[in-house]
Amino acid sequence: MESIIKDFGATRALDGVSFDLRRGEAHALLGENGAGKSTLIKILSGAIRADGGAMRLDGKPYAPAGPLESRRTGISVIYQELTLAPHLTVEENIMLGREDHRCGWLRRRVMKERVRRALSLVHHGEIGLATPVRRLGVASRQIVEIARALAEDAKILVMDEPTSSLSGEDARRLFEIIRSLKARGVGIIYISHFLEEVQQVADRFTVLRDGKMAGEGEIAANSLDVIIRMMVGGEVKGLFPRDGHSVGEIALEVQALKGKGMAAAVELSLRRGEILGVAGLIGSGRTELLRTIFGLDRLETGTVRVAKTGTLHGGPGPRIAAGLGYLSEDRQGEGLALNQSVVDNLTLSRFSPFVRFGWLSLSRQRKAGWEWIRRMNIKARSPLQEVAHLSGGNQQKVALARLLHQNAEIFLLDEPTRGIDIGSKSQIYELMSGLAREGKSVLFVSSYFPELLGVCDRIAVFHRGQLVETRPAAGWTEESLLAAATTGRTAAER
């Protein structure tokens, strides 16, 4: 791709961007949200047309009329949101849209063979062809998606944030698959916010910033700091704020708690001014822990006590009243009402400041909306803008601002930094440590160990629905966290 230009109305989304991909290499496409990565990919896949520049594929001019043509020429894109039909089986999904047939009748045996061959490339014998996709986990779904691309002989595979919903173990398996694909001569364009994994998996990189080229080079020849500087366009101070917040008395006490998806009872306490990290693979019970504490999942045994108000009962309503605030890991599916306005989303859990006798004062509500937009640095045109039109990072800020607006004292944050740009991430780290300084408590669930190590006072590790161990953050390393999360045993026991 050479000197690609794309305008959206008056804004130039891409300005003279060039990009090349060799056979059998993994090329990382980096940049913050809104830098133009997705636009570039959409042009490559034929979803939109460039306003200037040229593309060549295997030396020949290439100008796809639409996504179908680009797929036929061997370019497959695996989007962040997977695009599988949940009710169809693995086999049906892989062959969807290009079924082998004779006069409309399916040739089942031929198809089965093709599916088996495609799946074997990503060496995953354990996925049954007849399993409906909705029964598979996120990681397996992604494998199916890759197999689908391979079944149509993809020469170029674009992966958009493939690990954002994978746990460490599954991500490593994905990297192995990528390596084997590279060995087969498939070119891979890899888009990710996780720079550490880019270092592991990619050979070269291109950085976009505000639609322009901000740098490119060999991964091996550039340090992380250099790449980050290219992405943000200047010196970044340490991503994680290191400040002394002091830990006070116990704020939340979880005793013998057991809920849906948890194998054993959990004992946990959270103090004022403390950030307690919860590490674990996906499905290890960490999300269920938060949901049970917040009253979204049924409590099977045990109690949750808040120091101020005592033992908690009932659903989310009483918990919010007791000072709990919960941030869902599923921002779009659960966290936000997407087709409602920023301000309605922000104030949904606490209308009381704007209400008299059940009637809302819209002007006071809107004023509060402007206030939060300013304080959280949310990029929104107005409080009345629909949340769906904001970027991921800004949506997350709206969801977080809601917890601040409801005056939460105890923050239960599930993957607060997933799939958002570095700028917003560092702002969220800053926010968490600010909360701790004010004497509030944070329970911080994440699959991304470096951020846990960087932000938390203590870290608890979960494995298969059980709490393995809780230690001060200084007592953990990335390796020991990973070991505990994947094996369920700590170094001392092994």
Add this chain to the structure above:
Amino acid sequence: MKDSNAGVKRFRVMINFLGPFMGLLLVILIFALLPEVQDRFLRLGNFKSVATQSVIVALGALGMTFVIISGGIDLSVASSIALASCVTAYVINAGLSPWLGLVLGVLTGGVVGLVNGLLITSLRVVPFIITLGMMGIARGVAKWMAGNQKIDAPITWVNELMTRSPSPGWLLVAPGVWLMILFAVITAAVLRYTVFGRHVFAIGSNEATARLCGIRTNRAKVFIYALAGLFCGLSGVMQFSRLTVGDPTVAVGLELDIIASVVIGGGSLNGGQGSILGSMIGVFIMSFLRNGCTMMGWPNYIQEIIIGFIIVVAVSLDQFRYRREA
């Protein structure tokens, strides 16, 4: 910057409101320009009778707007209207006070809605199925109660509610029309300016979010369906008032007119979108069409075809506008 944003927003609100409104004006304009019906169509008396004819559908559409914004659907409304009209006729026929007939008619609808809401939330079956069942049940009960025929009732002041020449004369239009306007204003305010209204939108937009924000979604839903039921009850009383008998076979298929009105007025079956004003405009677009077509002497099937087209066009225009905004 703040001001220009507010301006843009106000413009968008205008467009959203004007869309269906233009449709209504267009319908009126077309018939006003047709020489065959022009003078009869534009007469004040005709507008009065269109307003009166709209009352029954409009009252149903008020409740349906809440249901549809909350992401639900209620197919039982027409049966509920028929049942309520029979109950009112039955009570008045039994020699009891017309007031009692009115109140019991309204409450009948409320009970049907309440049962809908309770079944939907406790059995966790989608509203479409529950209210489809209720559509049959309510209709059956009405026929059973009426002994499979019409229930006659003596003429009382209840029949004045839908008269074309109201007394005292300063009322100008039937009391039923005033009731419709009154309730439209109240429900519009409730949707926009109350906490309950916000909760209705939130539940329709994303029920999981609403739950997570501490809203008692089940309680709200029961309330929404019961409210829709009460409006059906009132609509049933109006139905009785117009026919002067309780007819268990009345209003068959009316639920689709009511749903269509809400949808033409910008309500989304996916929830989270819709307005009372829009729904009312939807009601009047259909009423004027029926009225004009009848005057032209066009057969019933022509009306059905035109209304079918209008539904498709209105909703696709809405989708188109929405996509442009995004």
